Amino acid sequence: MxxxxxxxxxxxxxxxxxxxxxxRGAVEAAPDAPVLRDGAPVAQEDLPEVIAQSFATVTQNLKDQAAGAQGSLAAVLGAAAQIAADPALVAKSKANLGKGLAPVEAIDSAVDEFVKLFTQLGGMMAERVTDLKSVRDRVIAELLEQPVPxxxxxxxxxxxxxxxxxxxxxxxxxxxxxxxxxxxxxxxxxxxxxxxxxxxxxxxxxxxxxxxxxxxxxxxxxxxxxxxxxxxxxxxxAAIAAKAELERQLESDSEPGSTKDGHTIDLLANIGTAADAKRAAAYTDGHVVAGSGLFRTEVLFLDSSNAPSVEAQAKEYRAVLEAFEGRKVVVRTLDAGADKPLAFATQPDEENPALGVRGYRSARLHPQLLEDQLEALAQAARDTGSFPWVMAPMIATVTEARDFAAAARRHGLSKVGVMIEVPAAALRARQILAEVDFVSIGSNDLAQYTMATDRLRGELSDLLDAWQPAILDLIAATATAGQESGKPVGVCGESASDPLMALVLTGLGVTSLSMSAGAVPAVRFALRHHTLEQCRQMAQAVLAAATPHEAKNAVVELLVPEVRAALVS
The missing domain is CATH 3.50.30.10 (Phosphohistidine domain)
Incomplete structure (x- = not known):
């Protein structure tokens, strides 16, 4: 090797x-492997209960792990526990037993049906196939009294x-x-x-x-x-050791984000829970990030079997606002639906979930979810004396932007915006900005919809390259609309975490960049070594490029030597 x-x-x-x-992989067991207890085969009539108990044990173990975890990890562990607890999965396994299948085969066949269904649904549902298979492997190990894989x-x-x-x-x-x-x-x-x-x-x-x-x-x-x-x-x-030392040096710099000539760029953190907020706010004594540019509130919803009450939501939102102590917090309303199913608001099967009822569109079927969320955020704002920014995901039309803004303002929320993730919204950004106070570009979904490519398909990652000219054209159009209207335009997708792309986005007129807290030091370093005019030159060079490779190379050629040596591999 x-x-x-x-x-x-x-x-x-x-x-x-x-x-x-x-x-370690799954337990290697024959489909007809016997189920033993105390060395003796379990009676046929007792097998359904033993299978049910195996699912219950795995569910509890996953819940225990979730309880000991924090932030996004706790949320996704809770989602896995929810899969293990699904009565339909247990019922299908029992039904397979009734058809004459052996216990291991009965469970494997039941899970396989759900795997095929989730794969067909695509999007975030397809992503949960990994959880399904993990649950299967754990249940079979529990059933056969084998070590957990x-x-x-x-x-x-x-x-x-x-x-x-x-x-x-x-x-x-x-x-x-x-x-x-x-x-x-x-x-x-x-x-x-x-x-x-x-x-x-x-x-x-x-x-x-x-x-x-x-x-x-x-x-x-x-x-x-x-x-x-x-x-x-x-x-x-030696090169990797030098890179690690550079990372440590960059993390020691806690100055606010700005270009070399003092043009300010808010550098913000993406978060999913109050625990994430506390970690981001405390990062390097709280000076590295200017707040949060994306609070993914659906994490609170995805792990719930019932819609969280206004009080439960307000408690979580208060904790986030308190963690940032008056710094900017941009709250995204529920970004869930067909491809991020909710136990209490599951949509009918959709042939193409990525183009279905998701994000702001879920309010068409469940308007109370949005009303409760806005009221909870308003309560948290009053309780903390904070002024959170709130934005809706998956906005496609000016009418949607206008309706959301009206709903948010009815609840007393004064800083209202929308996500630009759909090409239609980017193309009409000027008109949308006439209805709201700011917009934030979700570059992951914008790339997906612009390139007609599922962003979870790793083998198509070249089409989703952030340097694709068509994607950058839409970002440029949105940023220009923001400059003309005098309103902020942020980016909260993966593009924001790339220090070279951050220079381009700044040159295009983007006013804030939100990313994982660990990505902030390199982005700040790149910005601090270039003037706004240099960033604008990079932006123009990128817009003139024909391919992603040409676009990135154009930026590399314009980098100052210190940044090229430090950040270009």
Whole structure:
């Protein structure tokens, strides 16, 4: 395996070196494997209850892990527990028993039906296939009284390698000994990538062949380049050590975000829970981030079997506002629907969930959800004396923007905006900005809808490249509309975390950038070494490019030497 380089899609910018630790696979059991208790086969009539108890045990274990986790990790663990607790899954397994299938085969067949359904639905539902398979493996292990599959016990800091990593597996990690996560499957916006970003770990997905690397083999993982290098040489080791030292130096700088000539850019953190808010607000003594540019409130909803009350929501929102102590907090209303199912508001099956009832559109069927959320946020604002910004996702028309703004203002929320994620909204940004106070560009979904490409499909990541000219044209049009109207235009998708793209976005007229807190130092470093005029020159060069490669190279050519040496791999 010497000098082998494997290519994938990186999440983050960090690079590390360490030994490989491979996640254990599922229990290898024959479909007709006997179920034993105290060494004796379980009677046929008792098998349905034993299967039900196995599901219940796995559900409780997942809930316990969720209770011991924080932030986004706790939310996705709760979602896995919800899958294990699904009565339809248990009922289907029992029904398969009644058809004459053996216990292991009955469970496997039941889960397989749900896997096919989720895969057909696509989007976030397809992303939960990993959780389904993890639940199946855990239930079968429990049924056969075998060790739970998952990660090995780590005796030293290691790089976790897996086909894909379920949230339940991540919960079992000793994070003090995890250097990075590398998977053969998955997408850059899947559970693994989200959790890795939350924990500040470099992560690579879609790394074909990584499971062929032997346990214990030393590899170098570079999220910025998306490369895994087996048995790295001394030159690469030295380069990664230098990169790590640079990261430490960048983190020690806590000045506000601005260009070299003093043009201010708000550098903000993306969060999902109050726990995320506390970590981001405390990052480097609270001086690195100017607040939150994206509070994903659906995390509170996705782990609930019933719609959270106004009081429960207000409590969570108060905690977030208090964590940032008067700093800017942009709250996105519920971004859920067909591709992010809610137990209490599940939509009928849709042929194409990504184009269905999601985001602000869910208010068409469940208007009270939006009204309760706005009231809860208004209560939290009054209780804390804060002035949160609120925005709606998946806005496509001027009428939708106008209706949302009216609803938010009825509840006393004074700073109202919308997300620009649909090309139609970007094309009509000038008219939309006439109805609201600000807009925020969700570059992940904007790329998906512009390029007609599912953003969870790792093999199509080239089409979703943030440097695609068509995507940048829409961002430029939105930023121009913001400048003409004198209203803020932010970016809260993955584009904001790329320090080179941050220069371009600033040159286009974007006024704030929101990202994971760990990405802020490199972005701030790039901005502080270039003037606003240099950023504008980069923006014009990018808009004139014909391909993503040409666009990025145009920016690299215009970088000052210090930034090129520090940030270009």
């Amino acid at each position: 010497s000098e082998l380089v494997l290519q994938g899609t990186g999440v983050g910018r960090r690079a590390v070196i360490g030994p490989v630790a491979v996640v 998952g990660v090995p016990v780590l005796s030293e800091p290691s790089i976790i390698v897996a086909e894909d990593l379920a949230p339940a597996d991540t919960a079992a990690l000793d994070l003090s000994k995890v250097l990075a996560i590398v998977t053969e499957l998955g997408g850059p916006t899947g559970h693994t990538a989200i959790i890795a970003g939350q924990l500040g770990l470099p992560c690579l997905v879609q790394v074909r062949g990584v499971l062929d690397v032997d346990e214990g083999t030393v590899v170098a993982v570079d999220a910025a380049t998306g490369r895994v290098t087996v048995d790295p040489n001394e030159e690469l080791r």
